[in-house]
Amino acid sequence: MAEHFDVVIVGGGLVGASLACALGPLGIRVALLEAVSPRAEIQPSYDDRTLALSASSCRILQGLGLWDSVRENATPIREIQVREHGRPGLVVMDPGELGLDRFGHVVEARVFGAAVMQRLPDLESVQFSCPAEVTGIEIDEDQAVVDFLDENGAQQIRASLLVGADGARSFVRESLGIDSESHDYRQTAVICNITPEQDHRGRAFECFTPSGPFAVMPHVNGRCGLIWCVAAEDAGRMMELPAEQFLQLAQRRFGDHLGRFLKIGKRSSYPLHLVRALEDIRPRAVILGNAAHAIHPVGAQGFNLGLRDVAVLAELLAGARAAGPQADPGSIRLLQHYSAWRKKDQQGTIAYSDGLARLYSNPSPLAGTARTLGLLAHAFIPSLRRQLAVRAMGFRGRIPRLAAGESL
Template sequence: MKQFDVVIAGGAMAGMTLALALNQSSHGRLSIAVVEPYQTNHQAHPGFDSRSIALSYGTVNILKQLSLWNEIQDVATPIHHIHVSDRSHLGMTDISSDEVATDALGYVVELADVGRIYDELVAQCGNITLFCPQSVNQVTRHIDRVTISLESGEVIQGKLLVAADGAISTCCQQIGLTMSEHDFFQVAVIANVSIDQAHNHRAFERFTDQGPIALLPMSDQRMSLVWCLRPAQAERVLQLEDNAFIDELQQAFGWRLGRFTQVGVRASYPLLLRYREQNVSHRFAIVGNAAQTLHPIAGQGFNLGIRDVVSLAEEVSQSLTDPGSYTVLRRFKQRREEDRRSTIELTSSLVHLFSNDYLSLQIGRNVGLAMMDNIAVLKQPLLQRTLGLVVR
């Protein structure tokens, strides 16, 4: 039976970042196993598919601390300006890197690129063992260790098991940790789109009565689109021919980026808040989407997950002899409580505030956006969250 200090279930963004963070923070002294069901062919891997994500300024600083940013920076597109507006109304606000004296507010990366980079980095770490394609079948906890039976019949053990295996976490189900779920009754339609003018590293979040439209700058004058719609509308839009899809997107978003000229392969997923209040148990911790899956509004979900990951790695580095001890897990739980609660409340409130057409809320949110654009002190909380500069 193979023995490890830490076993990570899930080898997508959260799991692989954690493995590399643990390796870096322990200076290679921890033995780490990563159990991942999908082959690391990133065209097929659901954790490293064609989607893009926005890394906040704070997340980039974390990746720098973990010595991961140099490799990722080469495939990242900087965001210099964020424009937030409410469709058909006057309320809007702008955030630029100049006003916060940073090189960029954040960066956009394609998940497939990050997956390839992580593969190369993990291959260089002799203390990280990848079990792939493998999945967790059964979890048995003991006083000083966890036994994990894999689907192949192989059995491994660790002092700590970390669930990074997505919102519908097999490990959490095995442990018996309950999950709360709230349906926003929206579907995210995602695609890459091309435009006929330079995006100039601008990102957009445009609120409509259906839900927000987010557009993030990418290489080659492409934009990464996340278009939140009610389920019936999303189903209809997904069936449109490319030209009809572009026309409808143009009408919904407007002309701030000029004309949309091309759309790539489209995909969709339902938008739910999934949240496990208990993020630790005996010799067990949860990070990433297994701990919380958020609405993509304001781009908070992945950045919150990275703060989970690095916080756990820091706590484990204080107790390398027993990374799954009660003391380590208690400290991790306590330091993550406020950030998790605040971020979940923020994203859920924004969805309910901006995804409807009630007159009273229209007036309130547009006054709020206008005031933020003109009064610096009101803009500060938005800036802090946008930049990911929060206490963890």
């Protein structure tokens, strides 16, 4: 007979592993299944990308016991500058306007992965299997039955609740018959580290260009994380350009806000799509993170949104647990509560990042005027700027306990 767990999480990337870290200390029995080893060069979640974590995400990570090891290699964001290439208007967002000294932190996804891998073995109620690729899912009235392949061949486990955190091309979403809609932005994000001549002083820069956003994030050891969204057809050429030429092009696009760019690290590329599931729950099953909503990186919202999914689901499961050992973690009422709670934040964040990505790649003069007016309005109207800052910090709508700095 296959082993039975309270929760099986498919996908041990940024979101799935965070959920395991949230549930482990509650004594909830969790099986975490991840297809690709965290040490593999091709690990899709824990790679070289720099992640801007909002203030609310940093609090959530604190509650998950991950923040202390992440913080050692995290850089505070003390100012955000937003501008459009070749047009007037500059918005400078200062966390001081909200009485704080930082918007959040920048951390490398790989560093986050290392912190998670250090934490998981301490959680006795979490069984982490990796590499373990899920190949089949059946849901019956009482449980989810999950087939996977590991180093010993075909395996099977059962759980009261199935969580799909297996990324934008989610096998779980497909197996549950949940439809999704997608949009190809025809852009590719080229990312790398750069070392500028001047100290970034915790400033993050977002510059909108006709091919897509160009962001420079403050990073450790005087470095910055560069995210440059280029037209999809130019991506191959940009990846293959000799380093010196790439650096010159980047410099021309960014200007001299940080002096000369001196050095560049390895480049990686990500084709950009919006993938949005039309539903997020089924009896005994829920999808979250990129499996439910993979969004454009403009505004740096994707993982922050996924972490808020984690915080809400963990809070509801903690509540069920507190009600007694016979409480069912896969009950449809709990899942409906989760879905209703998450709807507004998910819809708002998807609309925000999708709207920005489309508005700033629209070549029409009318859209250009709207953008300039929008930037000028944000530059001169403090209340608009504050709204933007609150979004950047991830504090909107009903805030889960972990994001408020409380324990579960």
